[in-house]
Amino acid sequence: MMHQVRAFDARGFKAAILVTGHYGGIEIFLRLLCEYYVMASGSPIQLYACADWELNPEYGGDHAGKIETSQLMTISPEHVDLERRQVDAELGGKYAGLMSFEPDEIASREFGEAMVSGQVAEMGRKKDELLANYKEQEDWRAPDQNRTEEIWQSFWAKVGPYADCSYEDYKNGKMNEFPGWDKV
Numbered sequence: 001m002m003h004q005v006r007a008f009d010a011r012g013f014k015a016a017i018l019v020t021g022h023y024g025g026i027e028i029f030l031r032l033l034c035e036y037y038v039m040a041s042g043s044p045i046q047l048y049a050c051a052d053w054e055l056n057p058e059y060g061g062d063h064a065g066k067i068e069t070s071q072l073m074t075i076s077p078e079h080v081d082l083e084r085r086q087v088d089a090e091l092g093g094k095y096a097g098l099m100s101f102e103p104d105e106i107a108s109r110e111f112g113e114a115m116v117s118g119q120v121a122e123m124g125r126k127k128d129e130l131l132a133n134y135k136e137q138e139d140w141r142a143p144d145q146n147r148t149e150e151i152w153q154s155f156w157a158k159v160g161p162y163a164d165c166s167y168e169d170y171k172n173g174k175m176n177e178f179p180g181w182d183k184v
Contacts, residue, residue: 001033003148005018009037009045014046014136015048016047017050018047018049019049024170026051027049027054030050032159033155039181040155044140046134056122065107070112073109075116159184164176
């Protein structure tokens, strides 16, 4: 991901919004990666990183449940077949097909449209905020690929020890909390 952030920077983007659909702490490390890139490179780029559910917290998030399925019904309805909510155990049981529908919670395009429009509106607000905070640096050049790799290796050496967390620990709020840049 560090190299993708650098690519935005090298192409002259003033800001970038990075959204992950994965949860479990990945969004935390994506934010740390963005912070570290700016600190280590000196770049003026304004970055915002989040999980998709953070753009619309009242809806929450799930995996292959009402939330994600409703979003997909809005964005790409031809790829949704609600008849396939249940799958054979040999295909992965709880890891394929229906993941988090409650019996009375069925995905709908209308629900998805409300979520997606809220997410787009929030990204628009974030974009305005990022651009308002951008301070141009004359003659700025993004780091080359070799320097970017050094930044990545340095980032991971500092942050990697805090990235090991089981799903159970995450659910129970027992993640290895990152202590802050001044402590690593």
